[in-house]
Amino acid sequence: MTVVEHSAHEDDGPVLEARDLRVWYATDRGPVRAVDGVSFQIRRGEILGLVGESGCGKSTLGRGLIGLLPDGSARDGELEFQGLDLLHLSAREQRDLRGTDLAMIFQEPLTRLNPLMRISEHFEETLRTHEKGISKDEVRRRSLEVLRVMGIPPTRYRAYPHEFSGGMRQRLMIALALVLRPAFVVADEPTTALDVLVEAQIIRILHDLRREYDTSLLLITHNLGIIAEACDRVAVMYAGEIVEIGDATAVFSHPKHPYTRELLRSTISLSTTGLNYIDGAPPDLVEPPSGCHFHPRCPDAMRICAERDPVDRDHGDGHRAACWAADLSDGLSLSEDERAPLEREEIAVADEA
Amino acid sequence: MSSGSGSGSLLKYIGIRVLLVIPMMWVLLTLVFILLRVAPGDPVTAAVGDKLSPAAIAQRQHQLGLDKPLIQQYVEYIGHVCRFDFGTTITDKEPVLTVIRDxxxxxxxxxxxxxxxxxxxxxxxxxxxxxxxxxxxxxxxxxxxxxxxxxxxxxxxxxxxxxxxxxxxxxxxxxxxxxxxxxxxxxxxxxxxxxxxxxxxxxxxxxxxxxxxxxxxxxxxxxxxxxxxxxxxxxxxxxxxxxxxxxxxxxxxxxxxxxxxxxxxxxxxxxxxxxxxxxxxxxxxxxxxxxxxxxxxxxxxxxxLNGRDYIAVQGLVTFFAIVVVIVSVLVDIINALVDPRVRY
Incomplete structure (x- = not known):
């Protein structure tokens, strides 16, 4: 583990880098392409937001990164974490990384702690698994320290999970994820089950993590407000692919991809006068649409969109998007035929079928 | 709440659970009493009826208290059980407690x-x-x-x-x-x-x-x-x-x-x-x-049962009922020791 830590301190290179990462599930109907060729980096201490509709593969991507996938699923492509090739480690080596270097915070804090174990036992188990021969005093000292950062008083150290509220339990889960100071944490909708005030508190804690722990964070959410508030960069996911990624303010102020634009338009705020939504439903991931996966629902769809996969292009300052329409407005030349708007009727018929 | 996981709440739980034995036992004993009374036939006649004269049967019934009003029999039954007196069998005149012991x-x-x-x-x-x-x-x-x-x-x-x-x-x-x-x-x-x-x-x-x-x-x-x-x-x-x-x-x-x-x-x-x-x-x-x-x-x-020994059956069934109640209390206590959420 020490070798790994050294290489991380060397430069500002990515802590984690995925290149053409795919995660597929086996089903009776064929493989579900839950994550279908995704590339991105996360730098040290950076918070990358991951947004998208339910079922777009966000959670699968998050779990795929830390190797927490169910039986019958497979990962392919490249996934590099601090110089380690994660996809070619043994199950045992991956397990040893989980907890110490890779961690996860889940959506449902109420059910993620074992009801029969004291909080202290959760910490003892986690620390002892990864640091053999650690003393009881040391376990206690380190657990209490991280609990203090999370605002849990030391008097509650020996309590059972059911004696805590939802917000406190999520802070316990965060403390448990951080006690070994992992370099990379996936937070999968950590506030979805919590009320608004507690949500703000948890987001603040996650936002401040890098100050205390220098942790890189992948924050999965469908709440765009959280992204705007807490994230440095944002990746927008649709049907198993990242369609747009870049600096959070740049993506939100000048979205390149029509899906991002529509997603932003459907946000509800106090100034909302009418509700916007995107027509249609997310596609079937067993047989995703040809070309751009979003073309059947896209208001800007052209003929080319249904035929050829859009190219993931950098539109300046690392703001990448995979969209023919964005390429066109950036000056890419397309033929008259390719540019022609896509016939809507065909789609309606295809939807019926 | 801060002391919620201490041993105090566990003791309190066990205390409450043991106290709950009283109503539980009462319901069970009442059930045993009623079930045996609704069975048709009179126990003495059923047990030894063909060997004794009607007068002797009446005397036996009086001895066993079966000629008393039901409510009085019920109160006496509960009273006896409370003093661990399960009665004496009709057929072989042994205290039910001795049968249980042997x-x-x-x-x-x-x-x-x-x-x-x-x-x-x-x-x-x-x-x-x-x-x-x-x-x-x-x-x-x-x-x-x-x-x-x-x-x-x-x-x-x-x-x-x-x-x-x-x-x-x-x-x-x-x-x-x-x-x-x-x-x-x-x-x-x-x-x-x-x-x-x-x-x-x-x-x-x-x-x-x-x-x-x-x-x-x-x-x-x-x-x-x-x-x-x-x-x-x-x-x-x-x-x-x-x-x-x-x-x-x-x-x-x-x-x-x-x-x-x-x-x-x-x-x-x-x-x-x-x-x-x-x-x-x-x-x-x-x-x-x-x-x-x-x-x-x-x-x-x-x-x-074959001898229609009604007192013996009542005594043994009562004893079985008590065993079931005691075991259920023990199970609840074990559960509380294992699962902290049970203790209230």
């Missing part, structure tokens, strides 16, 4: 042995089936569980006896001890196995243990079916638990995840149901004792 030991070792056997084999089998879900092994264990639960005890017992007689003729198939051993071993505790141990002869102990094998096995099979199915379902359920996945996410070793997070939590509901099975075990014990000619309370109950 024959309870055999039933105790039979049910305990069956229970240990069922748990020792059923829990690991259920756990194995749960972990290897939907494999041939799982299917085999499940079929075994269903068959053992569904097969009638007396049939299983008779089949076992037939098999043993054919293939292992020297193995004892009835009674709690060979006549010589039963005669030699002095009665001290009225529990044959304990008496044999106190007597100190290895041969006597082996003999009594050998006699226990078939009856305990037969009664244990009945319980084992329930335990296998329960453990299996709960292990499958617990393996899907959110905290199991969370433990894996912290890099906890798979063996420990299964032991500490899945299996331990799966056992909580199992403890409750196993406790409820005590009633099933007692009724199974009656049949098992009959099948193996076991000198226990089940055999006594059947004898008194």
């Amino acid at each position: 024959q309870g030991g055999a039933t105790l070792t039979l049910t305990l042995g069956a229970f240990l056997f069922a748990v020792a084999v059923g829990v690991p089998l259920g756990r194995l089936a749960g972990r290897r879900r939907d494999t041939a092994l799982d299917a085999g264990i499940r079929v075994f569980g269903v068959v053992t639960y569904a097969a009638p005890i007396f049939w299983v017992g008779i089949m076992l006896v037939a098999l043993v007689i054919k293939f292992l003729p020297s193995w004892p198939t009835f009674g709690i001890a060979s006549p010589v051993v039963a005669f030699e071993v002095p009665t001290k505790t009225h529990i044959m196995l304990v008496d044999a141990v106190l007597y100190g002869h290895g041969d006597a102990i082996t003999d009594v243990l050998k006699h226990h094998v078939l009856p305990c096995f037969t009664l244990g099979l009945l319980l084992m079916g329930v335990i296998i199915r329960l453990v299996r379902v709960n292990v499958i359920q617990a393996m899907k638990g959110d905290y199991v996945e969370a433990a894996r996410a912290r890099g906890i070793k798979e063996g420990r995840v299964i032991r500490k997070h899945a299996f331990r939590n799966a056992l909580v509901p199992v403890i409750t149901v196993i406790g409820l099975q005590v009633a099933l075990t007692l009724s199974g014990a009656v049949l098992t004792e009959r099948t193996f000619n076991w000198p226990g309370l089940g055999t006594a109950l059947i004898t008194y």
Whole structure:
């Protein structure tokens, strides 16, 4: 583990880098392409937001990164974490990384702690698994320290999970994820089950993590407000692919991809006068649409969109998007035929079928 | 809340639970009383009617207090039970308490042995089936569980006896001890196995243990079916638990995840149901004792039932009811020790 830590301190290179990462599930109907060729980096201490509709593969991507996938699923492509090739480690080596270097915070804090174990036992188990021969005093000292950062008083150290509220339990889960100071944490909708005030508190804690722990964070959410508030960069996911990624303010102020634009338009705020939504439903991931996966629902769809996969292009300052329409407005030349708007009727018929 | 997990709340829970025994017991005793009264016929006539004159029968009834108003009989019955007086049998004029003392030991070792056997084999089998879900092994264990639960005890017992007689003729198939051993071993505790141990002869102990094998096995099979199915379902359920996945996410070793997070939590509901099975075990014990000619309370109950000995039956059923109540309290206390959420 020490070798790994050294290489991380060397430069500002990515802590984690995925290149053409795919995660597929086996089903009776064929493989579900839950994550279908995704590339991105996360730098040290950076918070990358991951947004998208339910079922777009966000959670699968998050779990795929830390190797927490169910039986019958497979990962392919490249996934590099601090110089380690994660996809070619043994199950045992991956397990040893989980907890110490890779961690996860889940959506449902109420059910993620074992009801029969004291909080202290959760910490003892986690620390002892990864640091053999650690003393009881040391376990206690380190657990209490991280609990203090999370605002849990030391008097509650020996309590059972059911004696805590939802917000406190999520802070316990965060403390448990951080006690070994992992370099990379996936937070999968950590506030979805919590009320608004507690949500703000948890987001603040996650936002401040890098100050205390220098942790890189992948924050999965469908709440765009959280992204705007807490994230440095944002990746927008649709049907198993990242369609747009870049600096959070740049993506939100000048979205390149029509899906991002529509997603932003459907946000509800106090100034909302009418509700916007995107027509249609997310596609079937067993047989995703040809070309751009979003073309059947896209208001800007052209003929080319249904035929050829859009190219993931950098539109300046690392703001990448995979969209023919964005390429066109950036000056890419397309033929008259390719540019022609896509016939809507065909789609309606295809939807019926 | 800050002291919620301390021992204070546990003691309070146990206190409340023990106090709840009183209403529980009262309801049970009332049920026993009513059930025996609604049975048709008059007990004295039924027991000895053809041998005595009407005047003698009336006198017997007066002696037993059966001519008193029902409500008075009820109050007296409850009063007697509260003083641990279960009455004296009609047929052989023995205090029911003496019957329980003399024959309870055999039933105790039979049910305990069956229970240990069922748990020792059923829990690991259920756990194995749960972990290897939907494999041939799982299917085999499940079929075994269903068959053992569904097969009638007396049939299983008779089949076992037939098999043993054919293939292992020297193995004892009835009674709690060979006549010589039963005669030699002095009665001290009225529990044959304990008496044999106190007597100190290895041969006597082996003999009594050998006699226990078939009856305990037969009664244990009945319980084992329930335990296998329960453990299996709960292990499958617990393996899907959110905290199991969370433990894996912290890099906890798979063996420990299964032991500490899945299996331990799966056992909580199992403890409750196993406790409820005590009633099933007692009724199974009656049949098992009959099948193996076991000198226990089940055999006594059947004898008194056949003799229409109404006081004896009432006394024994009352005793069974008390045992069930006590065990249910013990199960609740064990549950509270295991699961902190139970303590209120």
